[in-house]
Amino acid sequence: MTLSEAPSTSPALVTTALVTTALEKSYHSTEPPTRVLNGIDLAVRQGEFLAVMGASGSGKSTLLYCISGMDRPTAGHVRLGDLDLTELSERDMSHTRLTKMGFIFQQAYFLSNFNLRDNILLPALKAQPKARAEVEARVDAMLERFGIAHVADHGITQVSGGQLQRASICRALATKPAVLFADEPTGALNSSMTLEVMDALTGVHRDGTTIMMVTHDPACAVRADRVVYLRDGLLVDERDLGAWQQADTSRREDELLSWLRDHDF
């Protein structure tokens, strides 16, 4: 792995989990090439809960994919802690994704030949193949915590969408990642399931996990510390909401909605 020469003494950088500089992405499979990201400069603080909003097609998913190395950016840099991700080989990038990143997708991407618990165990066992007992204990504790222990040995078609998405969170956290990415984690859920999942995510954030979440739902974005707005592949605005408290939910929601209205959301 390449160690970046970033000065680790600067106090501002120490608390920065993730930085992108002039990140660009074009797809050349179309004629003319589609420019999806137009130079994104974004910094996510350690322990921050960041929400990314924007119209459909504005490049939110692409941004997540480029940051996590699931897509190769056309230009620019991504820095995770001391690592320059854009300089990593495919293999090292995969390893970084395994050990330092967690993912939650809109659709629950699970392997159908394994039960729920095995799906969750899989990345954790891969990260620590020798420590099965420890990994299992950790995963079982999480299953309890997110209330899906009773369906742990079910097939993935035998659980509800909310349970599946909570299982996604378990799987993402099982490797104790530095950053948790979520791409519309509640996009396919009804409102009660959305609440389940957001409560789970908020809990995870409280424990100190850095989260970067793409969402269309202001009711979800309201839980974040900060919201950034993406339009045509550019970060056009951001809004600091401060730490979320159950009590002032409705005030934050009003604030956020009026801000979004300014952006024709």
Next chain:
Amino acid sequence: MSARGISLVAGRREGVLDILFQGNFWEGVLDILYIYGLSGLWTHALRKRRETRNVAGVELFNIDLDIAYHWVLTWMSLQIPGIGVLSSEAPQHMHFKYTLNDLRKNPGVNIALLVVLVFSAFLMASGAMVMERTLGSVNALFDQAKPPHFLQMHKGAYDKAALDAFATAHPEIDSWLIEDMVGYDSAVLAWARPGTTESGTLSKSLIDNLFVTQNTAFDFLLDADSTIAYPADGETFVPVAYQQRFGLQAGDELRIRTDVGIESFVIAGFVRDSQMASSLSSATRFLVSDADFERLHTSGGSPEIIVEYRLADPAQTSNFQAAYESDQSLPKNGQAVTGDMIRIINAISDGLVAIALMFVSLLLIAIALLNVRFVIRGRLQDEVHQIGAMKAIGLPNSTISGLYLSKYSAMTLIACVIGGGLAIVASRALTSGMQASYATAPVTALTFLAPIAALVLVFLVVIAICRHVLRLINRIEVVGALVHGSTLNERQTARRGKRLARRVRRSAFTSYRGGDLGRRISLVDLRSEAGQWMLLPLVFLLAVVLITLPTNLLTTFQSPKFVTYMGAPESDLRIDLQFSDDLEQVREDADTAFATDSRLAQVHRFANELVETRGDEGWESMRVEVGDYSGNTIQYLRGGPPSAGEISLSVLNADRYGVDVDDEFTVRRDGSEVTLTVNGVYQDITSGGQTAKMAGDATGIVTGYIYYATTAAGQDPTVIATDYGDRFPAATVVPMREYVSQTLSYVTSAFFNAALLAIVFAIGVAALITTLNLTLRLAREKRRSGILSALGFSGSELAAQLRFKAILTVVIGTMIGVAVAATLGEALVGAAISLAGLGISNLAFIPNPLLVYVAYPLLLMAVGTISAVAVSSRLRRGDTSAWLRA
């Protein structure tokens, strides 16, 4: 049919367009084929009319074949649903843009499927053609050459008056003759090419070289143009077998070292010898002029005769043979051969190639069908949403399956066209060698019917399988298809869900203690998706059988142990003392020479004795090998070697006289009857398979002696053979291995070709199917690859998983294939051989284990591995987001 109906639908749902235009593409192809078929029919028919006047068999044959071919094309294209479009608004529907799109979408799959189908059609058609041409060739040769129905070779003095009397007493004889021959040893024959330094000897040949003049009544020797050859003085016609073996040309010089000096002949051409075309008869004939023959006759060659008969009714041959053999006064110390034996042996050498081709093509068709089935099922699964949509708007099932069927049947048709075309070219090449040995076969209706029937068969079988697989469309339910994207109905879905739930209940990692996690999950996938991974092991199983059987046959026929099928013990040297006036003197000299030779470890001598047995027509002659069988290594089918008072019979003799082990068997030796017990039955393909063995000393008419010797450690049988060949000019001394390889050279070279062909095709097909199947798997596993990659599996780890699965299935298939080939395969081939009536009723393979059970499987597994590596390398790039979006 459907074109108008579907265009109504086309606008409504994007997915439907996809299929629609694929359908149109194939309809377009069909139209072109149809037009091609018709136009070919027209132009070729015209040409045929023009050229009928200057009749040239082969030319006309080609034109006829082309006409028949185009006719069938037209017919087959009419069989395909969708061709009806031609009559309505066809041109508007040929959307070549979409055509290209379809090809761009799945080029590999379409092409690979097509190639397998072409292979099948090609092999099937050329197998049929070669078979037809071979039989035709042999028959044509027989018609022109008029071989005898029964012949008897003889060395030494004979009673001409007895032969005359026999002929007058047997009205069933149509005609008969005594052919005088003079034999020269291969060692005294040499050739040279005038004007060059090229030259050589024929001493490598172990076959008897007999110089003859052309017969006048029947048994003609034919030259390359199938006309009866008449050499001028100083000219000779050489057997075709020598032309091929020593690379001789017309115009070369043939020199014979006789007792009175060198006789030199110009090779005027080459003759095909209908009765000795097969070297199993271990003699071959050279044609010279009458004057030259007289000179050769008096210059030291060994005279020999063949008495030949043609019968009014060839079906009576065996009765006639019995009658001949029961007459004591007739000459008979050489081999007796019947027309049937000649025919079988001739047909088998080239016929085997045809059979091997058909066998290979059958296995390939099996592979192609498996493949078609998997591809179509996968396709239906992928396009289940579109099928659901079509069903939802009320299109009948037959219309929907017609869309698919038209594509696959058009593909099969194209395959038949290409394969048939290739077969015409290939069979010309394949049969050209044969046409040299035999005659040009006349063109008959069968000439066209055979390959065309083979092609139509391929076509119909593939279409039947397609129809069968497409019946799945009838069972697809709209809701299941549209909502769940599933080809299963509600009950099946529920059942499947339950099964899956039961399977996943137990953790897949219960026994995981570190190690390769990728392999662990690959194994789980394999177990869960066993059905979809069946194709690879099945194909490799068939491929192993495909390459093992011909090679096993080849090594069996090439093995020194094969002599046990020739009624001889395993040994290093075989010494033949043929009949001569001083036979006993030569034997005594040989006995002393062998006994005092320290290079020989063991020598067994057997006498060839003629005894009489009771046949249908009274007493008849039977050849018996008499000697000491105590230390004998020959394999007995039943029972064992004879001791005093016992006899062992070859399979064909046991059948002929209806006796088996422990039965009584009466022979007449030297005038007195002896009753013996049958103690054993063995396999023998020499002397027409009709031989016997008795213990003790010869007491009757001895026609020759055979010695089997094993050499002492470190001695070269070839050196010893040359040595004794020089010391005993009257003896034929051959190293056993060479004897076997030469007497069986026709058969083994045929097997060699078949084995080579099988290997080439098996490897090609294995590579092709592996690539095709894995490509399909990759496409269908995109989601899985995306998930694993997102979780942190690198591209090369995903590639390793695919390789692991592929190689594991390939290895399993190959292993099972080896087991099947070794067990069932032997039984299968053995049955076919025993039906051929060669005298082998129970063929046990003598395989080269290292080759067929180690090298071949390794080769196939390597092919599978290389294909898997090639395909899996596409995973290296780790296109995570694209896989997830798929």
